[in-house]
Amino acid sequence: xxxxxxxxxxxxxxxxxxxxxxxxxxxxxxxxxxxxxxxxxxxxxxxxxxxxxxxxxxxxxxxxxxxxxxxxxxxxxxxxxxxxxxxxxxxxxxxxxxxxxxxxxxxxxxxxxxxxxxxxxxxxxxxxxxxxxxxxxxxxxxxxxxxxxxxxxxxxxxxxxxxxxxxxxxxxxxxxxxxxxxxxxxxxxxxxxxxxxxxxxxxxxxxxxxxxxxxxxxxxxxxxxxxxxxxxxxxxxxxxxxxxxxxxxxxxxxxxxxxxxxxxxxxxxxxxxxxxxxxxxxxxxxxxxxxxxxxxxxxxxxxxxxxxxxxxxxxxxxxxxxxxxxxxxxxxxxxxxxxxxxxxxx
Ligand SMILES: NC(=O)C1=CN([C@@H]2O[C@H](COP(=O)(O)OP(=O)(O)OC[C@H]3O[C@@H](n4cnc5c(N)ncnc54)[C@H](OP(=O)(O)O)[C@@H]3O)[C@@H](O)[C@H]2O)C=CC1
Ligand SMILES: CC(=O)N[C@@H](CCC(=O)OP(=O)(O)O)C(=O)O
Numbered sequence: 001x002x003x004x005x006x007x008x009x010x011x012x013x014x015x016x017x018x019x020x021x022x023x024x025x026x027x028x029x030x031x032x033x034x035x036x037x038x039x040x041x042x043x044x045x046x047x048x049x050x051x052x053x054x055x056x057x058x059x060x061x062x063x064x065x066x067x068x069x070x071x072x073x074x075x076x077x078x079x080x081x082x083x084x085x086x087x088x089x090x091x092x093x094x095x096x097x098x099x100x101x102x103x104x105x106x107x108x109x110x111x112x113x114x115x116x117x118x119x120x121x122x123x124x125x126x127x128x129x130x131x132x133x134x135x136x137x138x139x140x141x142x143x144x145x146x147x148x149x150x151x152x153x154x155x156x157x158x159x160x161x162x163x164x165x166x167x168x169x170x171x172x173x174x175x176x177x178x179x180x181x182x183x184x185x186x187x188x189x190x191x192x193x194x195x196x197x198x199x200x201x202x203x204x205x206x207x208x209x210x211x212x213x214x215x216x217x218x219x220x221x222x223x224x225x226x227x228x229x230x231x232x233x234x235x236x237x238x239x240x241x242x243x244x245x246x247x248x249x250x251x252x253x254x255x256x257x258x259x260x261x262x263x264x265x266x267x268x269x270x271x272x273x274x275x276x277x278x279x280x281x282x283x284x285x286x287x288x289x290x291x292x293x294x295x296x297x298x299x300x301x302x303x304x305x306x307x308x309x310x311x312x313x314x315x316x317x318x319x320x321x322x323x324x325x326x327x328x329x330x331x332x333x334x335x336x337x338x339x340x341x342x343x344x345x346x
Pocket of ligand 2 (some may be wrong): 151180181182284
């Protein structure tokens, strides 16, 4: 059994980690970390865990936890994992960080976009960006995983085959993405109140969202070019789900069959990436509650552009599911162990 500790188990991403790990055949949760509910039973915080989890919530003592757990998930705000990690801890355990602390290799870039000082830049180089379908080999031997952001997961995986094969003009990419409100976390914020988000869609972080450099980095690594993108997220009135629609200029005329062969080259053996049938487009409802990424594309012959679409559940493939996928790879398990959830609808 893999002994698992979760710091931030009472947030949306942490709660989903608990739900997934309770059903994982090779994992046992030994630490339910929290800031606000210390000593309260986990099942008192979340009624769905009644009679399932009697454990009490603990704090964020990473040094103590490192001695008990084979792996620690940090599902906590930006900056927390960076302030807790140490060489001593990484000698005792592995860390999968769901925040952005180790995703961006250039510390100055991280500090500029996140507006906080990085507390442990010495670990950035060794951290592996845990986009499993792309970095699987490096994940296997990692001690510290930077679990990707939800928008970057959805956007990068939709565009990746075309970028990797050098088939699109990398500086023509525009990403238009929509997210359900669970993406903003469980903490109370006026902007996320029912009346503020219900029956309305709004863009936010326009030309300034912190996921922009993360997506740019990943597309730069894939294409070997320095990439700048336009990325605009929108908040939509649903609980879960991300839909990303990306536009780019094709470098040459291509047929549907040629592009499909490119997507198949990268994804035909990927359990979690579903390349949909021709003219069937990703929808958030068809991936909800699952670790799937549904992708597809359409060539607009009139404009010479390709439209690439992806849908994920932000708390699963965009956070907790991908984190467990990384754990499976790190511990030599089948990648989909405990993750074969069938999407739920309605
Ligand atoms: N929600 C999503 O869709 C996604 C989230 N992420 C990332 O995952 C991380 C968690 O996000 P999310 O679950 O949405 O956030 P939430 O706000 O829902 O949860 C935050 C969690 O962190 C705990 N926490 C907050 N401050 C501290 C602290 N100082 N010490 C210890 N624990 C603390 C909270 O504890 P308590 O509740 O007890 O106060 C809570 O368990 C973030 O880095 C986020 O960016 C990544 C991808 C997608
Ligand atoms: C709707 C909403 O607010 N979404 C969050 C993204 C959540 C996420 O995945 O971000 P990290 O993993 O990078 O924290 C946002 O736009 O900041």
